[in-house]
Amino acid sequence: MPATISFPVATPGGPRTARVVHERRGAGRPLVLLHGIGHHWQAWQPVLDILAVDRDVIAVDLPGFGASERLPDGIPYDVDGVIPVLGALFEALGVERPDVAGNSLGGLLALELGRAGLVRSVTALAPARFWTEAERRYAFGVLSAMRAGARALPPPVVAWLARGAAGRAALTGTIYARPGRRSPAAVVAETRALREAPGFRATLAAGSTGLFMHDIPDIPVTIAWGTRDRVLPRRQGVRAKRVVPGARLVRLPGCGHVPMNDDPALVARVILDGSG
Structure with a gap:
């Protein structure tokens, strides 16, 4: 059953409390799962039980999405605002440098967590911000x-x-x-x-500027893209590989933008292989 965890976060107006809903299953090395914009932790349901055979799996409703509360006042929905909140969430959950897998917005956040040194490995499924301006507008x-x-x-x-x-x-x-x-x-x-989702509009607005332009050289990174992605075309995966040259780029045949539903066994294998 999903649970709610409360934890302190810093804001310009002083400490505030964030409340995040999550589903936790299995045992082993921690693996955190982050969904895309407008979705909720249940996006990962097709792969949860597969992953939980060997891992302590934590599927998160991002702040402002699903059943989680919106971010406390003063914290923006951009990367600079959300990444510290996720770091505080890891601490509250008792997990230190977990493996992380994310889809779309969650894939971008997973990569940013890797860049911040907060995770052990990253698997990003069709991550955001490897687009051209025309692709972003689309x-x-x-x-x-x-x-x-x-x-x-x-x-x-x-x-x-x-x-x-x-x-x-x-x-x-x-x-x-x-x-x-x-x-x-x-x-x-x-x-x-x-x-x-109360965080939808602010999150979309925060994504209108900037591209992911940072290498992540010190941890394993897997970037995977569905061949039938109708939101972020798979050619963006090639750009992602150029930005993160050490990443493993994986093709997901027959999968769409949220591939966990389309081929759960393949996606679970990609995540487990990428996290070692």
């Missing part, structure tokens, strides 16, 4: 349209659409190559998470 347009659709559809309509494979494809086909594999309950829950 991605932001797609994400904004998904958010607008989620907010416009009444919950009973979402529930009705989610009952059928065609409806699930209409609701989630942008991020999944195989949306029919999602259960109706999962589609309803993630549509609600996208609709209600």
Whole structure:
């Protein structure tokens, strides 16, 4: 069952309390999982039990997403604001330099955690900020349209659409190559998470400037991209490899932007291989 952890964080106005919801399973070396913008920890559900066979797996609702509270006042939703909060979260969870895997926004945060020396290894699945300006505008347009659709559809309509494979494809086909594999309950829950995320707008705005331009030479880094990613085209993986030349670049055949649903066994293997 998900749990909520409270921990102190520094803000310009003094110490404040952050509250983050997480799901923790298994035992072994800690592995933290970070979802993408507008999603929640349940994005990792298809791979959780596979990973938990050998690892202490912690899937996190990022602040301002899922069931986690928004960031305390004074902390921005940019990298400089979020990374220290995640570092404080690790300390509160009792994990020191965990392995981390992230998807999209979570992939960017995983790379930034690696650059900050806060993690032992990084696996980034279709991480953000390896785009051209045209690709960024396209991605932001797609994400904004998904958010607008989620907010416009009444919950009973979402529930009705989610009952059928065609409806699930209409609701989630942008991020999944195989949306029919999602259960109706999962589609309803993630549509609600996208609709209600208080951190969505600020996080999107924070991502409108800057590219990831830093090598991460001292830890293992894996960057993986789905061949059917409709949000961030897989050519961005080649750019990522140029920026982080020591990274292992992995192709995920038949997978979309959120590949954990499309091929759980492959994604779990990539994460476990990358973290040693």
